[in-house]
Amino acid sequence: MNKYIFLLLLILISIPINETVDAKSKDSPQPLEEFLPEIGYKTVESALKDFEQHYKKELKLPLRVPPISFTHYFGRFNDFDGSFEVTMLNDLLPQNHFKIDVRPIQYKIPFEKYISNAFKLKDGSDAAYIHNPKFGFNMLVFERDNWQYVFSIDQDVSDKVTSDELIEIANSMDYPNKKY
Numbered sequence: 228m229n230k231y232i233f234l235l236l237l238i239l240i241s242i243p244i245n246e247t248v249d250a251k252s253k254d255s256p257q258p259l260e261e262f263l264p265e266i267g268y269k270t271v272e273s274a275l276k277d278f279e280q281h282y283k284k285e286l287k288l289p290l291r292v293p294p295i296s297f298t299h300y301f302g303r304f305n306d307f308d309g310s311f312e313v314t315m316l317n318d319l320l321p322q323n324h325f326k327i328d329v330r331p332i333q334y335k336i337p338f339e340k341y342i343s344n345a346f347k348l349k350d351g352s353d354a355a356y357i358h359n360p361k362f363g364f365n366m367l368v369f370e371r372d373n374w375q376y377v378f379s380i381d382q383d384v385s386d387k388v389t390s391d392e393l394i395e396i397a398n399s400m401d402y403p404n405k406k407y
Contacts, residue, residue, distance in 0.1 A: 269302060270301070274303050274304045274311065294392065299318065322383035328377040329374050332373045342357060343356050348371075348394065348397050363381065366378060378396060
């Protein structure tokens with residue numbers, strides 16, 4: 228009986244197993260250039276043009292960006308809620324994520340109960356800084372030209388992009404800039 232078990236084990240061990248694992252491209256993450264356009268993102272310039280045509284009004288954007296590296300810049304105009312979004316990402320450093328959301332004042336998001344600090348911008352408008360760990364982002368919120376602006380920066384880079392840096396970015400909207 229032991230001979231039969233030994234022989235059976237020997238036969239099973241000697242059977243070649245030719246299964247190979249083939250890592251297909253579908254297993255790797257889809258590049259941002261492919262994924263984000265599928266959910267409505269396009270170039271910042273194109274999305275801005277859509278937004279301005281919809282409202283028949285020019286939108287000011289900051290000239291400065293946070294002092295961290297980005298590999299991608301995308302924009303999106305959401306016709307459903309009338310908002311405009313600029314998203315800056317780094318596909319190698321996911322914490323390098325900055326976002327600008329703009330919406331008409333009548334559809335603004337209330338942030339009053341989350342305000343950590345208040346500031347005055349160069350143009351005299353009030354800005355609220357929000358640092359709340361449950362959001363995952365630090366935010367600077369202000370109103371200008373009948374728009375609500377929300378600048379969001381990933382909290383993982385808050386040592387590099389402070390509230391003062393976000394204020395400087397907001398103040399860079401006061402410099403003249405030519406479009407497209």
